[in-house]
Amino acid sequence: MSNRSKLRMSVGLFYPIAIISCYIIAIAEWGIRSWLIRDGIDIHKMPLLTYYICGAFFIGMGIYQWFKYRLWVYPVIGLLVGFLCVQGPTMITHTYFFPKATYFITLFVLALFAILNWSTLYGQERYEINSRRLFKLAAELIVETADGFTDRPYSAGEINASREEILGFSRFIEGKYVARVFHAEKTILLTFSLSRSLLTVINPKEVSHISINESGVMTVFITESDYRQYRKTYNFNQLCHSIGEVFKRFMEYYQEGLEARIITELKTAR
Numbered sequence: 001m002s003n004r005s006k007l008r009m010s011v012g013l014f015y016p017i018a019i020i021s022c023y024i025i026a027i028a029e030w031g032i033r034s035w036l037i038r039d040g041i042d043i044h045k046m047p048l049l050t051y052y053i054c055g056a057f058f059i060g061m062g063i064y065q066w067f068k069y070r071l072w073v074y075p076v077i078g079l080l081v082g083f084l085c086v087q088g089p090t091m092i093t094h095t096y097f098f099p100k101a102t103y104f105i106t107l108f109v110l111a112l113f114a115i116l117n118w119s120t121l122y123g124q125e126r127y128e129i130n131s132r133r134l135f136k137l138a139a140e141l142i143v144e145t146a147d148g149f150t151d152r153p154y155s156a157g158e159i160n161a162s163r164e165e166i167l168g169f170s171r172f173i174e175g176k177y178v179a180r181v182f183h184a185e186k187t188i189l190l191t192f193s194l195s196r197s198l199l200t201v202i203n204p205k206e207v208s209h210i211s212i213n214e215s216g217v218m219t220v221f222i223t224e225s226d227y228r229q230y231r232k233t234y235n236f237n238q239l240c241h242s243i244g245e246v247f248k249r250f251m252e253y254y255q256e257g258l259e260a261r262i263i264t265e266l267k268t269a270r
Contacts, residue, residue, distance in 0.1 A: 006139045006270075007132055007194070007229050011065065012125070018057050026050040048089050055085030069197035071124060073117045080110040124197055126177035131192040131208075134178070135226070136269035138242040142234050149227045150236050156244025159216040159251050166212055169254045176263060179210070186214045190247070195225035210247050220244045 029047035036043055062078015065071070084106055091103040114121070159166065170188050174181040179190040182204040191198055193207040201207055208226045211219045220240040227236065253261045 006136055006231060022050055022054045046089055051085050051088050055082040058082040070200045071197050073120055080106060124199055127198045130178045130266060131194050133266040133269040134192055137246050138239055139234055142238050142242060149224050154220045154240035156218040156220045156241060159212060159218055159248055161216055161251055163214055165255060169251055172254060172259055188212050194229045218244055
C-alpha cells in the first residue's frame with residue numbers, strides 16, 4: 001500500500017514548511033548581503049527581508065485560520081508572532097531600551113495568551129487530527145473511485161448496544177477528542193470535520209456526523225467540503241458505509257473493555 005496520505009495536506013503542516021523555507025531564505029539573503037558589503041555597499045548584514053516575510057506569513061496564516069475555523073485565537077496569535085518577527089531586527093540591532101522592552105512585552109503577552117487559551121488550541125488540534133485519522137481509516141479498504149459526492153444521509157445499519165452503552169461510548173469518544181457529541185431528541189450525533197472547528201459548531205448537521213437513535217439505528221452524513229479533502233474520488237456510498245463500520249468496530253471495542261484499542265487503531269491510520 002502506498003504511504004502517500006489519502007487526504008490533502010493539513011493546514012498545520014504549512015508552519016514547519018514555511019519555517020524551513022524562511023531559514024533557507026535567510027541564509028540566501030545573508031549571503032547576498034555579505035557579497036554586497038564586500039563590494040562596498042553600506043547595508044546591514046542581518047537578513048531583514050526574511051524577518052518581514054516570516055511576519056507576513058504568520059499574520060496571513062492567522063487570518064486564514066480565522067476564516068477556516070472561526071476561532072479568534074488564531075488571528076491573535078498570528079498577529080503577535082508576526083509582530084515579534086517584525087520587531088526582531090530592531091531588538092537585535094539597537095541598544096536602546098524601548099525596542100528591547102516592547103519585544104519582550106510582546107513575547108510575554110504571546111506566552112500568557114497561549115497559556116490561557118491552551119484548552120482551545122489543544123482541543124482544536126486533537127479534533128482535527130482525529131478527524132483526519134477517521135477519514136483515513138474509512139478509505140483504507142475502498143478501491144472503487146466511481147460516483148462522487150451526494151448530499152443525502154446514508155443508512156449504515158444498526159449498533160447492537162443499549163442506550164447506556166451508547167451514552168458511555170459517546171462520552172469516551174468525546175473525552176478522547178475523536179468526535180464532539182450533540183444530543184437531539186432520542187438521538188446522539190457524533191460530529192467530526194476536516195473543514196470546520198468542532199469547537200464553534202452550533203448546528204451539528206452542518207458538519208460530518210454519525211447519528212444514532214435510541215434503537216441503535218445509525219445514519220452517516222459527510223459534508224461535501226470534507227469529501228473534497230480526499231485526493232481521489234472515492235465511491236461515496238462505500239465511504240459512508242466504511243465510516244459506519246469504523247464506529248461499529250469502535251463500539252465493539254468499548255463493549256469489550258478495549259477502549260485503548262480505539263486510540264491505537266486511529267493512530268495507525270495511513
